[in-house]
Amino acid sequence: MSELKMTGKQLRALGYPQGPVISTAIDVIAQHYATATAEEIETVLAKVLADPAAYTEDAVWAEVATALIPEERPEIIPLREQAVDYAIFGSDAIEEGAVRQLNNAVRLPVAVAGALMPDAHQGYGLPIGGVLATENAVIPYGVGVDIGCRMCLSILDLPVDSLTTKAGEYEKALKNKTKFGAGAEWKRNDDDAVLERNEFREIQILRSLQAKAAGQLGTSGSGNHFVEWGVVTITDAGNEWGLAPGDYVAVLSHSGSRGLGAQVAGHYTRLAKELCVLPKDAQHLAWLDLNTEAGQEYWLAMNLAGDYASACHHLIHKRLIAEMGATMLARVENHHNFAWKEMHHGKELIVHRKGATPAGKGVLGIIPGSMTAPGFIVRGKGETTSLHSASHGAGRQMSRTKAIASITNEEMRKMLQDNGVTLIGGGLDEAPGAYKDIHTVMAAQADLVEVVGQFQPKMVRMADGGPAED
DNA sequence: ATGTCC
Numbered sequence: 001m002s003e004l005k006m007t008g009k010q011l012r013a014l015g016y017p018q019g020p021v022i023s024t025a026i027d028v029i030a031q032h033y034a035t036a037t038a039e040e041i042e043t044v045l046a047k048v049l050a051d052p053a054a055y056t057e058d059a060v061w062a063e064v065a066t067a068l069i070p071e072e073r074p075e076i077i078p079l080r081e082q083a084v085d086y087a088i089f090g091s092d093a094i095e096e097g098a099v100r101q102l103n104n105a106v107r108l109p110v111a112v113a114g115a116l117m118p119d120a121h122q123g124y125g126l127p128i129g130g131v132l133a134t135e136n137a138v139i140p141y142g143v144g145v146d147i148g149c150r151m152c153l154s155i156l157d158l159p160v161d162s163l164t165t166k167a168g169e170y171e172k173a174l175k176n177k178t179k180f181g182a183g184a185e186w187k188r189n190d191d192d193a194v195l196e197r198n199e200f201r202e203i204q205i206l207r208s209l210q211a212k213a214a215g216q217l218g219t220s221g222s223g224n225h226f227v228e229w230g231v232v233t234i235t236d237a238g239n240e241w242g243l244a245p246g247d248y249v250a251v252l253s254h255s256g257s258r259g260l261g262a263q264v265a266g267h268y269t270r271l272a273k274e275l276c277v278l279p280k281d282a283q284h285l286a287w288l289d290l291n292t293e294a295g296q297e298y299w300l301a302m303n304l305a306g307d308y309a310s311a312c313h314h315l316i317h318k319r320l321i322a323e324m325g326a327t328m329l330a331r332v333e334n335h336h337n338f339a340w341k342e343m344h345h346g347k348e349l350i351v352h353r354k355g356a357t358p359a360g361k362g363v364l365g366i367i368p369g370s371m372t373a374p375g376f377i378v379r380g381k382g383e384t385t386s387l388h389s390a391s392h393g394a395g396r397q398m399s400r401t402k403a404i405a406s407i408t409n410e411e412m413r414k415m416l417q418d419n420g421v422t423l424i425g426g427g428l429d430e431a432p433g434a435y436k437d438i439h440t441v442m443a444a445q446a447d448l449v450e451v452v453g454q455f456q457p458k459m460v461r462m463a464d465g466g467p468a469e470d
Numbered sequence: 471a472t473g474t475c476c
Binding site for chain 1: 471472474475
C-alpha cells in the first residue's frame with residue numbers, strides 16, 4: 001500500500017550515490033510523480049543523473065540535480081572551548097552518557113544555557129531529559145524524532161468504583177476506540193481543523209504527508225506510548241479547577257505526532273546536517289538558523305506537528321469519554337519533546353526540551369510513572385536553573401534490550417497483578433522494572449514542581465512489544 | 471519514535 005514509487009535501494013541500483021540526494025529524490029517522486037509509472041520515473045531519474053547541470057533550474061528536479069553535482073563541504077564548525085555551566089537534578093541516578101551529551105551541547109556556538117532533568121538518559125543528539133537554550137537557532141534533534149510527543153489527562157465525572165464494577169466496558173472502550181502500532185491508521189476517521197492548515201499546502205515536505213496524517217489522527221503508535229484508565233487523587237485543595245480533594249476516574253494518554261512528525265524530523269535533520277557541519281561527536285546537534293528559510297520552515301512544520309499531536313490526544317479522549325457517557329471535569333496536557341520561544345536571562349531564547357516537561361511558574365503538566373507506578377499532576381515553580389523544566393517521567397534504568405533479557409513474563413504478570421493493573425498489549429521492554437523509581441525522581445525535582453495530584457493506572461493499553469523507543 | 475529509504 002506504500003505510496004512510494006521508488007526506494008533508496010532502487011535509486012542506488014540506478015546509480016544514484018549514497019547520501020542525502022536519495023531522500024531528496026524520494027521526496028520529489030512522492031510529490032510530483034504520484035500517478036507516473038515506474039518506467040516513466042526511471043527514465044527521468046536516468047536523465048537527471050546523466051546530466052544534472054541541465055536540471056539545476058528545473059522546477060521539479062533542481063534540488064536533486066544540485067545534490068548530484070559535487071560541491072565543497074562547508075567548513076566544520078568547532079565547538080567552543082568554554083562550556084556553559086548548567087544544573088543537573090538528581091545526578092546520582094543519571095548515566096554518564098547523558099551528561100557527556102549535554103556537555104557537548106552546551107559547547108555549541110549557539111548554546112546559551114542548559115539543564116539536565118533527573119530522568120535523563122542517553123539519546124541521539126541531546127540526551128532524553130536534556131534542556132538546551134539557544135539563540136536564534138533550532139536543533140531538530142534537540143526536539144527529537146517524535147515532535148510534540150506529549151501527555152494528556154482528562155478527569156471525568158464517573159464513579160471510581162465503576163472501574164471495578166464496569167471493568168468490561170472500560171476495556172471494550174480502550175480496545176475499540178484506540179489504535180496502536182507503527183503505521184496504524186483509522187479506516188474511517190473524524191476530521192480536524194489541524195488537517196486544513198495552510199502549512200500542508202505551503203511547505204513542500206508537508207504536502208505529501210497530509211493524507212497519512214488524516215488517517216493517523218487519533219492513533220497512538222508504538223514504543224512507550226499508551227492510553228490508560230486510572231484513578232486521579234487530587235491532593236491540592238487550591239487546584240485550578242476547584243475540584244474537591246479526592247478520587248476521580250481519569251484517562252491518561254502518551255503519544256506524539258506519528259508519521260507526520262517523524263518525516264518532518266528526518267527531513268530537517270538531514271538538511272541541518274548538510275548546512276551545519278559539526279565535529280563528529282556533535283554532528284547530530286546540527287542547527288538551523290531561524291533567519292533562514294530552512295529554519296523558518298522547520299519552525300512552522302514543528303509547530304504543526306505539535307498541534308497535530310495535540311489533536312490526536314483530543315480525539316482519543318473525545319471518543320473514550322463519549323463511549324463511557326462521561327463528562328470531562330478538568331484537563332491537563334503538555335508537550336515534552338518540543339522547542340519554544342521563551343524569555344530567559346532577559347532575552348528571547350529557543351528552549352529545546354527533549355523529554356522534559358515545561359515547568360514555568362504556575363504551568364501545569366503531567367509526569368507519568370510507569371504502568372504500575374503513579375504519575376503526577378504538577379505545577380511548575382518557574383525555577384531558573386532548570387530553565388523552567390522538569391522530568392518527563394521516571395526515566396529508564398534499563399534499555400529495551402536489557403529489560404527483555406532480564407525481566408521474565410512471570411515477574412511482569414505478578415507486578416501487574418500486585419498493583420491491580422490490567423494490561424492490553426505491551427511487552428517486557430515496557431515493564432515497570434525497566435524504569436527508575438518515580439518517587440526518587442520526584443524528590444530530585446522538588447524545587448522544580450509542586451504536586452497537585454497523582455494518577456494511579458488501572459487499565460493500560462499499549463502496542464504489542466516492539467522495537468526501539470525514545 | 472517511525473512501516474525501517476539517507
